[in-house]
Structures are given as structure tokens and as C-alpha cells.
Amino acid sequence: xxxxxxxxxxxxxxxxxxxxxxxxxxxxxxxxxxxxxxxxxxxxxxxxxxxxxxxxxxxxxxxxxxxxxxxxxxxxxxxxxxxxxxxxxxxxxxxxxxxxxxxxxxxxxxx
Amino acid sequence: xxxxxxxxxxxxxxxxxxxxxxxxxxxxxxxxxxxxxxxxxxxxxxxxxxxxxxxxxxxxxxxxxxxxxxxxxxxxxxxxxxxxxxxxxxxxxxxxxxxxxxxxxxxxxxxxxxxxx
Numbered sequence: 001x002x003x004x005x006x007x008x009x010x011x012x013x014x015x016x017x018x019x020x021x022x023x024x025x026x027x028x029x030x031x032x033x034x035x036x037x038x039x040x041x042x043x044x045x046x047x048x049x050x051x052x053x054x055x056x057x058x059x060x061x062x063x064x065x066x067x068x069x070x071x072x073x074x075x076x077x078x079x080x081x082x083x084x085x086x087x088x089x090x091x092x093x094x095x096x097x098x099x100x101x102x103x104x105x106x107x108x109x110x111x
Numbered sequence: 112x113x114x115x116x117x118x119x120x121x122x123x124x125x126x127x128x129x130x131x132x133x134x135x136x137x138x139x140x141x142x143x144x145x146x147x148x149x150x151x152x153x154x155x156x157x158x159x160x161x162x163x164x165x166x167x168x169x170x171x172x173x174x175x176x177x178x179x180x181x182x183x184x185x186x187x188x189x190x191x192x193x194x195x196x197x198x199x200x201x202x203x204x205x206x207x208x209x210x211x212x213x214x215x216x217x218x219x220x221x222x223x224x225x226x227x228x
Contacts, residue, residue, distance in 0.1 A: 035156065042148065042158020090216060100202070102216040104209075 002026050006091050006103030013081040013110045021076040021106050023091030029101070031094045032074040033058075034066065036087040043090065049074055081110045113138040115205050117219035124193045125227050131178075132188040132222050134203030140164075143207035145179065147188045150200040150221070159201070162186065190224075198226045 004025045013019055025032065030051050035043040045058030049068040063085060065077040074093075078085060091103040114137045124130035136145070147159040162170045162179050169177050174191045190197055203219040
């Protein structure tokens with residue numbers, strides 16, 4: 001049982017480049033989330049999804065896009081990377097009442 | 112494997128009174144972080160308070176304080192002078208860095224707190 005799988009684990013991007021952070025879960029969870037965590041700060045919600053085909057913005061969606069074509073996958077796209085997007089990104093999934101399962105995080109640096 | 116347990120699915124407290132939310136965890140690690148997050152209906156996770164495991168002093172943030180008992184692996188949250196805006200779901204969370212350089216973030220199942228007027 002893999003849980004939530006995030007790739008890549010580390011990435012360095014140049015300003016203006018684009019990339020996709022992959023997230024896959026094998027628990028048939030309806031809810032999936034993308035968070036970012038800046039040093040010493042809490043998690044901030046970027047986007048979330050309540051099921052395939054349904055996505056919604058969180059607290060800090062600017063500069064990001066998501067899609068949810070299947071229950072399992074919830075990729076996060078960064079367009080035109082900026083230094084302010086340097087952070088650790090966490091993907092998570094949940095079903096109501098069962099808490100969250102988080103991926104292992106992606107450390108992204110934009111230079 | 113690390114686990115986080117919140118044994119109180121729901122709690123209620125009268126406005127202006129004090130309430131304590133329980134959290135226990137299990138880990139063999141020595142260095143880790145513990146958090147309490149508040150989740151309103153917007154679904155964002157709002158950091159309430161954090162505690163570094165190497166610090167013996169309990170963290171406090173205004174009306175929020177923790178009772179961190181490392182040996183007992185207990186991390187309870189005390190909310191003083193409860194306010195209606197404290198009504199939310201509260202999650203206890205554990206985080207550490209693994210030897211492979213990745214992060215392990217584990218949340219409890221949450222406690223739904225209702226503050227009564």
C-alpha cells in the first residue's frame with residue numbers, strides 16, 4: 001500500500017521555467033490537496049479537489065494550476081516559476097473522518 | 112511507524128471557558144516537530160502552534176498553549192478564554208525529516224470543537 005506518492009523529491013528551477021509536480025494516491029480517497037510550507041510556517045492550501053473533475057482554489061492559488069482527471073492523480077502545475085514559489089510542497093488525500101495522508105514532500109528552489 | 116491519535120472526535124466548551132484537546136503520538140525518532148492546526152470550513156490548514164521536540168519549554172501563542180510530555184508522547188492543546196471563532200476542526204500533526212531527505216507528515220483524525228455562546 002503506497003499511500004500518497006509525490007515526485008520529484010527535489011527540484012531546482014530557473015525563473016520563468018515551468019514544471020509539474022506529480023501526486024498519486026492508491027487509497028480511493030475523494031479529497032486531494034496541495035499545500036506549500038515555507039520555513040517556520042504552517043501549511044497553506046494551494047488547491048484542492050473533492051473528486052475527479054472537480055477542483056477549487058485554496059488560500060494561495062496564484063501561479064499554480066491543477067487538474068483531476070482521475071480519482072488517483074492530482075498534478076500541480078507551476079507556470080513561469082518565481083523565487084516566491086521556493087517552498088516545500090505537500091500533496092495529501094483524505095476521506096471524511098479518516099484524517100489526512102500526506103506525501104513525502106517536494107523541495108522546490110527557484111533561482 | 113509513526114502514528115498520531117486524537118481520541119476526542121468532538122468537544123464543546125462554553126464561551127470564555129478553557130478547553131483541552133488531547134493528542135498522543137508514537138515514534139522512535141528523537142528529533143521531530145509537533146503542530147496543532149485549525150481547519151475552518153474553507154479547508155485551509157491554519158497553524159495554531161508548533162513545538163520542536165528538543166525544546167523542553169511548552170510553546171504558547173496568546174490564548175493557545177500546549178502541554179508537551181516527550182516521555183509520555185503526549186501533546187495536548189489548551190485554549191483559554193474560548194471564543195466563538197475558535198469553533199473549527201483541530202488537527203494534531205507530527206513531522207520529521209527522514210534520513211533520505213524527505214518529510215514525514217502525519218495528521219491525527221481531528222477533534223471537532225464547538226464553542227457555545
